[in-house]
Amino acid sequence: MAAKRRHWKEKNGRFWARISIPEALRPYFSGKTQLTEALGGDLRVADQKHAAAVARLQAQIARAARSLPLPAPIELEPSLRALTTELQEYAVWQHYTIVLGHDEQKRASMPTPEEIEAEHERAMKRIEAGDGDPSRGPVAVFNVSTDFE
Numbered sequence: 001m002a003a004k005r006r007h008w009k010e011k012n013g014r015f016w017a018r019i020s021i022p023e024a025l026r027p028y029f030s031g032k033t034q035l036t037e038a039l040g041g042d043l044r045v046a047d048q049k050h051a052a053a054v055a056r057l058q059a060q061i062a063r064a065a066r067s068l069p070l071p072a073p074i075e076l077e078p079s080l081r082a083l084t085t086e087l088q089e090y091a092v093w094q095h096y097t098i099v100l101g102h103d104e105q106k107r108a109s110m111p112t113p114e115e116i117e118a119e120h121e122r123a124m125k126r127i128e129a130g131d132g133d134p135s136r137g138p139v140a141v142f143n144v145s146t147d148f149e
Contacts, residue, residue, distance in 0.1 A: 005050075007019055007050075007054045007057075008050065009036060013041055014038070014039075014040070014041050015038075015039040015040060015041070015043065015046035015050075016036045016037060016038055016039055017036065017037045017039060017049075017050055017053035017054045017057060018034050018035065018036045018037075018057075019034060019035050019054065019057040019058060019061060020033065020034050021033055021034060021035060021061060022061070022065075024068070025061060025064045025065060025068070028064040028067065029064065035057045035060060035061070036057075037053040037056065037057060039053060123145070131143070
């Protein structure tokens, strides 16, 4: 089963190219909802003429679209207040305090020097106990060092 063709109309053994007219352009085409162009009754000939007919119909719609009046330019609201030196300084200070707050949170989540030293001592004890013995393979050393890191 063949796919349905776009911009194609078939009725009573006759073929047409058809294009829907956008609603905004219908007044330019006397209220019509579509444009059609006859392609004849022979399917092979109609198929050959189809692309050119669709292009002509699309060109008609494009010409009508170009004749539409341009929309009025959108007026932007004036800014609520001018950017002064004081406002710039305030914005910089706000940003600086936020960055400092993030830094303090990050530092608070990190281990203290005492916690690092305690973990180092635990790692050394594991190595002395033989957990990190290289003769057991590289994974043993890796496990101890990863725990410390």
